[in-house]
Amino acid sequence: MNKKIIVAICGASGSIYGIRLLKALLNNPVNIYLIISNTGYKVLEHETGYTGESFSSFLKDKGVVIHNDADLNIYEQDDFFAPPASGSFKNDGMVIAPCSMKTLASIASGVADNLIHRAADVSLKEKRPLILLPRETPLSIIHLKNMYTAAKAGATIMPPSPSFYCNPKTISDLVDTVIARVLDHLKIKHDLVKEWG
Numbered sequence: 565m566n567k568k569i570i571v572a573i574c575g576a577s578g579s580i581y582g583i584r585l586l587k588a589l590l591n592n593p594v595n596i597y598l599i600i601s602n603t604g605y606k607v608l609e610h611e612t613g614y615t616g617e618s619f620s621s622f623l624k625d626k627g628v629v630i631h632n633d634a635d636l637n638i639y640e641q642d643d644f645f646a647p648p649a650s651g652s653f654k655n656d657g658m659v660i661a662p663c664s665m666k667t668l669a670s671i672a673s674g675v676a677d678n679l680i681h682r683a684a685d686v687s688l689k690e691k692r693p694l695i696l697l698p699r700e701t702p703l704s705i706i707h708l709k710n711m712y713t714a715a716k717a718g719a720t721i722m723p724p725s726p727s728f729y730c731n732p733k734t735i736s737d738l739v740d741t742v743i744a745r746v747l748d749h750l751k752i753k754h755d756l757v758k759e760w761g
């Protein structure tokens with residue numbers, strides 16, 4: 565059975581993390597449930613040259629190869645009728661890449677006023693993996709407290725901090741050092757970065 569993964573892209577800088585994650589995931593027989601926030605779309609336009617075309621065509625233009633047995637479902641942020649809105653939708657985890665401080669705050673306070681917040685809220689209550697890639701710098705005490713609260717509730721806080729010990733040469737190499745750790749946590753095999761040692 566295909567793994568079912570919820571992926572969300574928020575309006576924080578670093579849309580490329582979401583794109584590289586989708587590229588790595590869709591190379592496998594997986595079912596992806598993708599939610600992009602309204603601001604997420606705007607930041608995508610600003611940072612990646614997305615121009616409002618169908619998102620799957622955009623991914624293909626970005627070199628994403630979709631496995632024959634993979635399935636990509638895309639939902640609007642206000643679609644509370646989508647599967648990720650319900651605890652009865654059994655899935656293998658959710659990743660928010662990148663995660664804005666606003667979405668982090670909504671998750672930490674349990675305010676589920678869009679599908680991303682709701683799906684994250686459901687992941688926590690159902691004790692399913694929830695991986696957040698919060699992007700901001702520097703971090704205020706409010707951001708830190710929200711990360712602490714989300715982590716206490718069961719989320720994995722994985723700031724997109726690239727590593728340099730594998731001698732990355734390009735931006736994609738750097739981004740992959742982060743995405744490799746996300747895939748490790750989702751228990752999805754990859755060859756993005758060699759295992760240390």
Ligand SMILES: Cc1cc2nc3c(=O)[nH]c(=O)nc-3n(C[C@H](O)[C@H](O)[C@H](O)COP(=O)(O)O)c2cc1C
Pocket residue numbers: 573574575576577578601602603604606607610663664665666667699700
């Ligand atoms: C170009 C751009 C970059 C942004 N970068 C960040 C960021 O790195 N982190 C952050 O928390 N918010 C950032 N923001 C602000 C968020 O987009 C804003 O707080 C928004 O309400 C987030 O909504 P969302 O979480 O529903 O996507 C950025 C906004 C723009 C336009």
